[in-house]
Each structure stands twice: as C-alpha cells, then as structure tokens.
C-alpha cells in the first residue's frame with residue numbers, strides 16, 4: 001500500500017498558472033520517483049480545473065485527481081453546489097470534506113460533513129475527512145464504523161495549518177491511535193499542517209500520508225518535497 005501525498009491548492013491559481021504548474025510538475029523523472037518511493041500524489045484543484053487536471057493525469061500511474069469539497073445534497077435543484085454526481089464522469093478518486101477552513105468560513109458542521117461523506121461514497125469517491133482534536137469524537141459519532149472503514153481521515157490541528165508550525169510528531173502519533181479507536185482501526189489516517197521537505201519523513205513514519213497546502217503551490221517546492229522522501233517510508 002503506497003503512502004499518499006495530497007496537494008491542496010485551496011482557492012489559489014488561475015488557468016494559466018495551473019497549466020504551467022502541471023508542465024513543471026508532471027515530468028518522467030517525477031513518475032519514476034513516485035514508483036521508486038511507493039508514493040501516490042493527489043492533486044486537489046478548485047472545481048473549475050477538474051477537467052484540465054483529469055486530462056493531464058489520465059495516463060499517469062500514481063497521480064490522482066481530487067476535489068476540495070462536495071455538496072451535501074444529491075443531484076437536483078441546489079443552485080451553486082457541485083454534487084458528487086456532477087463529478088461522476090471524471091476520474092476523481094478522493095474528495096476532501098470537513099476541512100477546517102470549510103468549518104470556519106462556511107460554518108460547516110459535523111452533520112453537514114457526514115452528509116457529504118454519504119454523497120461521496122454513493123458516487124464511488126473516497127472521502128478524506130478532516131478532523132482536529134476538538135471535533136474528531138463528534139465527527140466519528142455521526143456515522144457508523146462500516147462507513148468510516150471506507151474513508152480516509154486527515155488529522156489537521158488548527159494551529160498547524162498555514163502557520164509554519166507543524167505539530168509535534170509524537171503528538172500526531174498519539175492522535176492517530178485515538179482516531180483509529182474512534183473511527184475504525186483499519187481507517188487510513190493522514191496528517192496535515194505545515195508539512196515541508198524538512199519534516200515530511202518524520203510524519204510519513206507515523207501516518208499513511210500527508211496533506212500539503214502552502215508547499216504544494218509552487219511546482220518546484222512540491223517536487224522538492226516529494227524528492228526529499230526517504231525510500232521507502234515504513235508502511236503502517
């Protein structure tokens with residue numbers, strides 16, 4: 001089982017910037033590196049770039065397309081929302097739900113996130129459910145263990161996101177155990193929050209992958225981060 005590195009671009013980049021990033025990032029050398037390191041990468045653009053990314057990654061082993069959110073509702077009369085069904089003809093593999101920025105700026109609750117998880121799974125998308133130390137128990141209580149077994153959980157301590165202050169690795173290790181106990185012991189757990197090329201190996205020793213925000217925006221920085229992974233990270 002390969003470890004996963006998720007690039008979350010949030011609301012950054014216009015079309016020209018996405019094209020340039022893809023040209024700089026998707027090199028033959030990168031693909032070899034991913035294979036050698038047993039790593040997968042998920043690119044998570046704004047919805048409007050889903051088509052562009054899907055074309056660019058369609059023939060690339062170990063590089064996947066993801067989205068940053070999904071509607072809590074099915075296809076239907078929900079103006080402005082992007083439903084999981086809207087995405088169903090693109091090769092979207094993962095969908096991030098419940099990111100702390102969604103919870104903060106869009107007032108999303110754990111109940112909303114649970115609806116999104118159900119929509120994603122009904123449309124064969126794997127949810128990456130973001131939680132922190134304050135909401136993980138509440139979030140886990142919203143759905144059954146059999147549902148959580150089909151999800152990936154991302155532990156993202158609020159203070160670590162975008163701050164340059166990554167969490168302490170031993171604290172993350174403890175939280176992973178708590179999260180597995182709460183959700184399901186087979187659920188994969190990622191870490192997100194100020195991951196850089198300097199700390200990625202420490203985190204990959206204790207989690208199944210990482211979510212990378214800031215350091216994924218520049219193609220060279222993200223390439224450096226991937227190239228700095230030591231081979232092969234211990235599998236959990």
Ligand code: PGA
Nearest residue numbers: 161162192193194213214
């Ligand atoms: P960051 O963002 O890497 O910029 O801290 C992580 C995230 O929001 O998932």
